[in-house]
Amino acid sequence: MKWANDYVGIPFKWGGYDRQGTYCYGLVWMVLREQFGIDLPQNTGAMKRYFTETETSERYSRFGIPLLGDQWSPGDVLHMFGCPIKKAKGHPPLHVGVCLGGTKVLHMSGRTASCIIDVSRPLHRWRPVMGYRPCAMN
Numbered sequence: 001m002k003w004a005n006d007y008v009g010i011p012f013k014w015g016g017y018d019r020q021g022t023y024c025y026g027l028v029w030m031v032l033r034e035q036f037g038i039d040l041p042q043n044t045g046a047m048k049r050y051f052t053e054t055e056t057s058e059r060y061s062r063f064g065i066p067l068l069g070d071q072w073s074p075g076d077v078l079h080m081f082g083c084p085i086k087k088a089k090g091h092p093p094l095h096v097g098v099c100l101g102g103t104k105v106l107h108m109s110g111r112t113a114s115c116i117i118d119v120s121r122p123l124h125r126w127r128p129v130m131g132y133r134p135c136a137m138n
Helices: 002-007 024-036 043-053 082-090
Strands: 064-067 077-081 093-099 103-108 113-118 125-132
Touching: 002 024, 002 103, 002 113, 024 093, 024 103, 077 103, 093 125
Parallel strands: none
Antiparallel strands: 064 125, 077 093, 077 125, 093 103, 103 113
16 A cells, blocks of 8 residues: 555644544554545534444444454554553453555554554554454545
C-alpha cells in the first residue's frame, strides 16, 4: 500500500486531525477520509459509539461490520490492547490503527510519530483484539 507511507512520520498531537499533528484516532480518521472516502465522527466518544452501537437482529455495528482476525483487509479499523493485564480485567481496547493488509498496521506510536508495525512480531506490545470494516455513514 504505497499510500500508507504518506502517513508515516506525522507527529503526535493530542486531539489533532491533520498532518501537522494527530493522535491514534485522528490518524484513523484522516486515512479513512482521504483514502477511502469514509467520514467518521471527529471525536473519540462518537467513534466508540460509531463502532459499538449494534442492531439486535444483525451482528453489525451502526456503521461498521465486526470482523475476525483472518477477515481483516486494508482500511479496516483495528482496536488494540497494549497491556495484557487490562485485557484480562475487561477494559476496552484503548488504541486504534488502520490495517494495511496481513499483519501490517498503520498507527500512532506513543507520543512520537505515526509508523507501520507488524503486529505478528512476538515482542510487539500492541495486539489487535477486534476489527471493523467501516461502512459509508447514512
